[in-house]
Amino acid sequence: MSIKGDYVINVLNDIVILDASKGIAGPYCSMLLQNMGARVIKLEFEQYPEARNDVRYQLWNRGKEQFCLNLEKPDSKSILSELINLSDVIILDGIESELSKNEFDYESIRNLKENIIYTIIPPYSSTGPYKERHGNEYSVGAAFGLMGDQGDDGIPEFVRVPTAAYGAAFNCSYHITAALLWKELYNEGKKIEISLSHSAMVMQSAQFMTGMNLPTRKPIIRDGIRAGVPIYRLFKAKDGWFFLAGGNPSFWNKLCMGLELEELVIDERFIDAPWGIPSEYHLELAEIFEPIFKEKTLEYWEQFMKLTDIPFAKVGTKSEYITHEQMSHNKTIELVKNNNLGNTKQISNIVYFDGAKTEINPLVKPTGYDNYNILTEIGYTQQEITRFIDTDICYGNNE
Incomplete structure (x- = not known):
């Protein structure tokens, strides 16, 4: 780690994160790791034009390399294998049994790279009666007390903040860093599972504590x-x-x-x-x-x-928070130029190391923008890359 002006650089230098998640928690988690200096490759399987128009996509995928792979093409398997071997961590979300159809389950990924850190964020859990049940941060949050306990007795309130997803992102980011330390010491990978349901509970931790001698309070x-x-x-x-x-x-x-x-x-x-x-x-x-x-x-x-x-x-x-004098002093909100949205105010990295923090990269690249460079890095020839692009194995902008 070193200091450059007001910013820290190289905190997670040389760590490669392959982010193949689609929801909120996974991209937010990898953004936090990217803020700490990790190299994040955003792996997409569709072009998602509607998602890219979402402000949240522009925030949580800033500073990431973009790679787009068509899994329906036979050659995609070998490319995926090389991407796995390049990476220290892979982040996925969804139900693992469904991910196994494209060989994104833990055993399949581990067979490609034994010491990979495999991180999965399922809606509920990989075990139990809800293991195959779909859900997102809002439906899971509703099921686990985030909305039912906010309003008057029996009248739930819609909580707009995706608390379950944020909890999963925070928990994933620090469990991944712990697993990276383990890997550094013992050259062993780990499987990390943090469900949205568990995250919803963790974000309300004290409220789930019960006991005979604990006082009960009925709110007015x-x-x-x-x-x-x-x-x-x-x-x-x-x-x-x-x-x-x-x-x-x-x-x-x-x-x-x-x-x-x-x-x-x-x-x-x-x-x-x-x-x-x-x-x-x-x-x-x-x-x-x-x-x-x-x-x-x-x-x-x-x-x-x-x-x-x-x-x-x-x-x-x-809106008042953005212009608050304390936030301005700490540069918590920074004015940065986004290549898609123009001048924007965005939250900066809020963690300080020895009085400095990592500099954010607001650039959100087009779909597949880094296909060519990454394919070259993992060993493909110019002729092979041209074929991948011409046959839509790797699609997008393909710079």
């Missing part, structure tokens, strides 16, 4: 939202919303004293505040605080919470 609904613990929730001010994070007894005491409600500190109903307040008293406490917060502006409450040292944040939108 206020102003059309789930309120949660009375001083650890969203509140409405005179001119907008804010989140109050009064998550310990010290913050509780400071809030009560700052609002000149000292009597609440010794009130037996709230004696174990904030987390130990019995659910039957949540509504009573909410009815005390809500009218007070609605009387003043967000600016007033921001200064009040700063003076009383209580965690507070005005509720912001994504």
Whole structure:
């Protein structure tokens, strides 16, 4: 690893990732690895013109080499074999028994390269009653609590963030780096499986913990939202919303004293505040605080919470986040030129190594753009490459 200006380079230098996934989790995972310096080859089997028009495709496939292979052609098998041998890692999604039809199952890939790191992201799992069941990040997330537990009792809410896919991407990226360390030490590959269903659960980990002695809390609904613990929730001010994070007894005491409600500190109903307040008293406490917060502006409450040292944040939108002074300082959002979309604002790499981070590559190449160079690299002659292109074994732009 070395430093170049404000950027780190060569963190995962010489690591080759073959990304043959189609959904969100796989491309996002390989983008995270590419951010760390890995070389990522995006392997596609169709030209997907509609997918390429999606902003998400333009984000998650930035900086990757593009290779497009027609699996219906007999010669594609030998090309695939060479691509596998070039790679340290392969990322796939879907149901493994279906992937086996094109020899993308673990045993087939391992027979081509024994020490490959094989990563698969199935909807549910490769075992159990749902092993053959199809699904995506939203349907799986709905099945595993991401939507059913967000709204009022019995009324689910559509969660727009593809949480199950993001969880799978994050888990895959760090498990792949752990497997790369193992491979470096012992020259052995690994099979990594991280399902969308398990990822949906991991992203809600504490909520799945149960036990006889664990307290149960029944949330109340206020102003059309789930309120949660009375001083650890969203509140409405005179001119907008804010989140109050009064998550310990010290913050509780400071809030009560700052609002000149000292009597609440010794009130037996709230004696174990904030987390130990019995659910039957949540509504009573909410009815005390809500009218007070609605009387003043967000600016007033921001200064009040700063003076009383209580965690507070005005509720912001994504457009406000992009121009936020803290984000501008950290260059979390960067202005970059995308070859398909023109000037864009995109999230940068948020991880720092010794105060620096890796530079993003916003270029999204056309389908098959790197066919020629990669075919040359893996040993094919000019005559063979011309035949592959002329017979649509490798199609796309074929630069």
